[in-house]
Amino acid sequence: MIKMTPDFEILFHHMESSGFSLYFVGGCVRDILLGKEPHDYDFCTDAKPEEIKECFKDYPCILTGEKYGTITVRINENNYEITTFRIDGTYEDGRHPKNVFFTDSLYLDLARRDFTMNAMAYHPTQGLVDPFHGKEDLKKKEIRAVGSPYERFQEDPLRILRALRFACTMDYQIEQTTQDAMLKIAPSLYRIAHERIYTEFVKLLNGVNPGTLLKTYPVMKYVIRVWYQINKGFTYLDREQTGDLDVKLVALFFELPTKEVSTILKSLRFDRKTMDHVTQIHVYLHNHSLSDSETKIRHGLSILGPELFRKYLYAYYAVKNRSVKHVEEILDRILKRGDCYNRSMLAITGNDLLNAGIDSGKIIGMILDQLLNHVMEYPEENTKDKLIEYVREKRMC
DSSP: OOOOOHHHHHHHHHHHTTTOOEEEETHHHHHHHTTOOOSOOEEEESSOHHHHHHHTTTSOEEOTTGGGTEEEEEETTEEEEEEEOEEEOOBSSSSSBSOEEEOSOHHHHHHTSSBGGGSOEEETTTEEEOTTOHHHHHHHTEEOBSSOHHHHHHHOTHHHHHHHHHHHHHTOEEOHHHHHHHHHHGGGGGGSOHHHHHHHHHHHHTSSSHHHHHHHSOGGGGTOTTGGGOSTHHHHHHHOOSOOHHHHHHHHTTTSOHHHHHHHHHHTTOOHHHHHHHHHHHHHHHHOOOOOOHHHHHHHHHHHHHHHHHHHHHHHHHHHOOOOHHHHHHHHHHHHHTOOOSGGGSSOOHHHHHHTTOOSSHHHHHHHHHHHHHHHHOGGGOSHHHHHHHHHHTTOO
């Protein structure tokens, strides 16, 4: 099922020649069953951390996860995590168990995992190990917690968002008892670090109809206090077609005041660039209607720039459900022609104005702004001679 690469051959040889077992485990097994190329490969073993290090004493080993039984082995510039079979103790911080207990049982190790589709292991000669019927759930396109869903979500409430993320990105349904447990434990999400919520939330937004899912399972209300103010934003989010994160966020939070949107993004630890882009588009979308006037489009470019103006168009479609194709075609023509929409594109500079007899100081900037407005309305006027003539005609000097 999983093709054995030279790296994998080395891993299995070193472990099994020393008398230990080794299995592919988790997401890589799931992805292979779905016909996808895994992003990375994780392994589990009955060897203890000290024994893993001994097996790979001739290779670089990263020990940052040793406390939880994980040794990262580096082979041919690639990192592979090998984790000892374990049973988790009490989850006191909603993320890490207070302690872990190593075990020789692969079954017990798989039993502690979140969802059945992630609780499978594979051995190149023994084949698939699937005690919780994850393969069957993949065929049914169903997300189901391993064992007691209440226990799984109590251990780490972030698994609630992981369930939604998997359901959304894979277009799967969530099994009923798993749903019930999610909604019951959801208030505990308030104690989860927002950095972790950010990761799952962003992945979820890239799924299939994320707005419908977020409306059906309103668990984010325990993270974002004004979530109840979002009504049509879920519809707008599902209508968004570009897959652009900035546009998705503008659509989802369109009904909220811009200041509130900024507060939400900051609390969820979005980066400054995303925050700036989303708030700029949000403000412009609320204050400007769609226009096919070239002059207005150039003015829009002067405020947002080409990248954000295009995103504004996509957000406008999501929110207003009106085609923006015609306006985007005009935008493309304006950009292709090189029409002026900011000071740096003017055919005249401050030095040119000084040479024409304009006093230095704030008046230079004011004149350049007036010239910019002029050429945004009359782009053919953007030549040095015509602009100096315009300055003289208007008695600016």
